[in-house]
Amino acid sequence: MNQIRIAISTWTIVLVLLSQSFTGFCQGTNAGLKLPQGFTAKKIIDTSGKARHLSVLPGGLIYVKMARPWQGKGILMLRExxxxxxxxxxxxxxxxGTGIYIKNGYLYASSNEEVFRYQLGEDGRVINPDKPERIITGLxxxxxxxxxxxxxxxxxxxxVNIGMPTNSCQEKDRQPGSMGIPGCPLLDSAGGIWQFRCDKPDQTYKDGIRYATGLRNVVGLDWNTQNNTLFVMQHGRDQLHDLFPALYTQKQSAEVPAECMYMIRKGDNAGFPFIYYDQVQGKKILAPEYGGDGKKEGSKEYIDPVVAFPGHLAPNGLLFYTGSQFPExxxxxxxxxxxxxWNRTPEKQEGYYVVFVPFENGKPSGKWEVFADGFSGVSEVRSPRQARHRPCGLAxxxxxxxxxxxxxxxxxxxIEYKQ
Known part of the structure; x- marks a missing residue:
């Protein structure tokens, strides 16, 4: 009987160890990401730098813009x-910097004040990397x-996105009770999208056009070829409760305002800092810095978002998928x-994933869904420092x-699709 018990105990230990090994193996698949059925993922490189946006060319070339120079280089060229x-x-x-884009034989890249372009050879490599052409300066x-x-x-x-250098255009930035600067004069050179020519050197504000205004900060943007229109993702304002505790609860401040996707036409005004979009109420709300109380609606002259996501997710990348590998x-x-x-306290932090929005004829046609999750590497994020990885650029x-x-x-x- 003792021998039977010993045998059973031994097999129990073996099964537990096998189970743990198998669980670890499963968690290691797809680089730790959760994906829809049929999709696979792998981590193809760790640069140890802060990789922002990227572009991928035929022949296995990948250009990556680094937030800060990595080993002295602000743009990395990878080969797969x-x-x-x-x-x-x-x-x-x-x-x-963040921005990088390839079109018609040129690589365009941005610092935080300028935009440069580099001519590409037939092999996709930059011809003269030490002598770029500066096309925009003085931002x-x-x-x-x-x-x-x-x-x-x-x-x-x-x-080019030019973000607002404040949270909500207060007279004293991020100070409780401080009201908004009348008219927010900073909008003359920030808080919007500016249009320039792609081939004219040393352009400044006077050479460009303020294409759209009232956008607090846009990091993710892309051109929709279906309707030949610019789409952008705005980072919504912060700290409603911290700045106006009599008007907003901590929970409201954690969830509102929305992170908004806008379809942008020339001359559009999204309303920042005078309004924000409340996805819970489904309305444009007058900002407290400009006389709002969390319920008063803002002016109807401002455009509505085409998609309103939950607050404070920090959208950093936007890409319209035109390939044929993924399902139709x-x-x-x-x-x-x-x-x-970083600012959803006391709620847990959210985001750290890639979502998908279905489109038809150049406009959203259904509800958004989480496509790739698990970048953070932990089950719950209370502080951004807990996140091992944070998605940024898409290509x-x-x-x-x-x-x-x-x-x-x-x-x-x-990420690939393999039936």
Whole structure:
């Protein structure tokens, strides 16, 4: 009997160990990400830098913009071979930043004050990396929302986000009870999208057009080729409860205002800082700095978002999927990379995932859904420092794969569909 008990105990230990090993193996698949059925993911590289936006070319070339120069290089050139192995093969530029975009034989990249372009050779490599052409200079940069994201249309124009260097245009920034500066004069050079020519050197504000205003800060943006229109993701304002505790509870402040996707036409005004969009009420609400109480509606002259996500998720990447690798329902839809919140206390932090929004004829056609989750590496995030990875940039590969950057440890993920 004792021998039987010993045998049973031994097998119990073996089964537990096997179970733990199998669980660990499962958790290690897909680079730790949770994906829809049929999709796979792998982490193709860790650069140890802060990888922001990226572009992927045929032949396995990947260009990555770094928030700060990594080993002295602000732009990294990676090469992916036929086996899916990736290595850093080159780097150039001595400036950090976010924006990078490739079109018509040129690579465009932004610092926090300027935009440059580099000519590409037939092999996709930059011809003269040490002598870029500066096409835009003198852009406003503050201590907040200083990064410049970029995108090009099909008519020779480049669009640049210039974020508002404050939270909500208060007379004393982020100070409880401080009211808004009348008219918010900062909007003359920030808080919107500016349009410039993509081939004219040394342009300044006077050469550009304020294409859209009333946008607090846009990091993710993309050009929708279905309706030839610019789409942007706005970072909503912070600290409603902290600044106006008599008007907002902590829970309200954790959930509102929405992170908004806007379809932008020339001359549009999204209303910041005078209003914010409350996705719970489904209304544009007058900001407390300008006389609001959390219920008064704002002016109808301001545009509505086409999608209103929960508050404080920090959308840093936007990409319209035009490839054929993913199932048909993903065609022409939008992927959004949410970097993750820091200010949803006392609620848990949210975001740290990539979502998908279905589109039809250039407009959202259904509810958004979480597409890739698990970047944070923990079951619950109470502080952003707990997150091991935070999604930032999105790019589509020539074969239709989806690439996602992480600006905590510089990882790049490749997501593919394999039936």
């Amino acid at each position: 071979n036929d086996k899916g192995e990736v290595a850093v093969v080159d780097g150039f530029s001595n400036y950090g 406003k940069m503050g201590r907040q929302h200083e990064t410049k994201s970029i995108v090009l249309d099909n008519d020779g124009n480049i669009y 329902r993903f065609r022409n839809g939008a992927f959004v990379a949410f970097h993750g919140s 589509q590969g020539p074969d239709g794969a989806l690439y996602v950057t992480d600006d905590v440890k510089g990882a790049i993920y490749k």
